[in-house]
Amino acid sequence: MEYVALLRGVNVGGITIRSADLRELFAGLGFDNVRTYLASGNVRFTSDAAERAELKAMTEQALTERFGYEAWIVLVTLDELRRARDELPFDSADTSHNSYVIFCADGVTRDALVQKCHDLPRGEERILPGPGVVYWNVPVVDTTRSPFGKELGRAAWKRTTTNRNIRTVNKIAA
Template identity: 55%
Template structure:
């Protein structure tokens, strides 16, 4: 069995409400072992046999049917998430900045996102293993050039962003 993390995009914001207990129940009913949810932002760690792409498709369909919304997830193994956490290149303790990890559905998405970005000292980004690291100044995570790039519809179904502290909690 492989340990996976399903990172749901767009839940508990904008009118899409998914309670953690209901989310955990869906994973258990779908036959996934050891399902645990983290925070209220759509993070589920679980164990499963099977290939990631097929699991992703099955989970998105089950989420859409159960909760009535267009479900998008980024599915990573726990090992991939730990590698992303361990490789964070910025000072995570900098109180003036917000440490983020942008998870991408696949390497091509990550490369396309990086190519479309305009990194700067004020809005730093860096490539990582299957992710893009980002550390904008606190209070500006919707105003920077990279924030505006991430908000484009192109990225809605293929990326999701988590605070580094959330990633650490999931990996613990």
């Protein structure tokens, strides 16, 4: 099975991990075809292990032990990542807006995040549920200041979500 580990909070906020070190760690865990994408904690690999929860726990523990931080990842299959990309409901060529895919650890998290966004002022933001994800489209100038952007930054979502710009998702999926 081909997986993508999406690390939360890497190379921001003082947690710096080089791509070469990530590749070495994942290969050391017995994964094959390990590749990293960009410097934001994206690792694509193959594994014969059948239990996703075990892979996630093992990877988080290894990251924590090796790099000395409390690691959180969202683990998706490559097919799930490609489906999220393919079903993006926004125009990714629109340069006035950023389109993001918020990957969620499970359906409960996704549903809670979608419900929470109903209570926030929207402005020009658009937020829509997708297959295991939440899609977010926001004016470029408002990404970090938007109500939803601030909500995503809350500690409540730290362990169960991570977001990627659609351009990053496209690079991982290629």
